[in-house]
Amino acid sequence: MNDDLKALIRTIPDFPKPGIQFRDITTLLLDPRGLAAVVERMAALVDGPVDLVAGIEARGFLFAAALAVPLSAGCLLIRKDGKLPGATIAEDYALEYGQDRIAMHADACAPGARVLLVDDLIATGGTAAAAVRLLRKAGATVTQAQFVIDLPDLGGAHRLRADGLRVDTLVSFEGH
Template identity: 80%
Template sequence: TDDRNADLRALIRTIPDFPKPGVQFRDITTLLLDSVGFAAAIARMAAGTQGPVDLVAGIEARGFIFAAALAAPLGAGVLLIRKDGKLPGTTIAEDYALEYGTDRIAMHADALVPGQRVLLVDDLIATGGTARAAVRLLRKAGAMVTQAQFLVDLPDLGGADALRADGLAVDSLVA
């Protein structure tokens, strides 16, 4: 994460007081609308990926966009990590803490073969609660999860460092 990605940073807008007062919401929809910027973001995330990957795991909803775009350049399939209750097959789930209460994400229990190498992808990491629950879920299924890629890191919230403490190499393009 440095100024090499100033072009991408300029495509992300900040919306004050969303979804509640005091939050500066980093909105990536403006980057998605920019054909050159979106393609550059995917190319740089792919270039930052180390070694072969069998599956790219994307986290609903915005993470799907980046995981799907990375699959072809990485020669990998896409594994969907969804909010609980959305997947039709037999699932395994993992809870994580929110500011108030908890949330639950799930994946199909048979989505991967134990030992497959999985790259975790999302648009943004904040507290890391979502990504860390995804890592627990993937590891429960037998995945080798050694790296995660995000378009945006909000470093003050500590999520990327927490993921590193969980044993992952963590990359982001814009902080």
């Protein structure tokens, strides 16, 4: 159904390390019809009104901002800790080797705001799950997440579904 979009995403073998098949969306972003189709198709999948579209740094910002326009919603940025000025709230999460931390402005999300979480790709789901916890800590209602690409073998979409989210993706690639 989205084979036209999948064809616009190139695979770069052995990046960033041997054995990884990197799914590069920059080729999709270069195609105006492909980019417009992504936004249109993601907007069509939204279940109910949303107040904010939260994008995860950095490629998620592109899709969140573009999607916020047709949804008449604001765009909330979820960044690596230390990148936002002013008061922030943060959430730690585990990486393959170590920990990381994401943050958002403390006043970016009013309690009860309906938030759609968006990123370019869902792999293990660690960052997305941390983003959901962070948004909920701020009082948001987060019931949906959308991603352009799913890597189902890594289980991230399943992880978010187990946390009660509706997860939609446009294309999937087997393997890493």
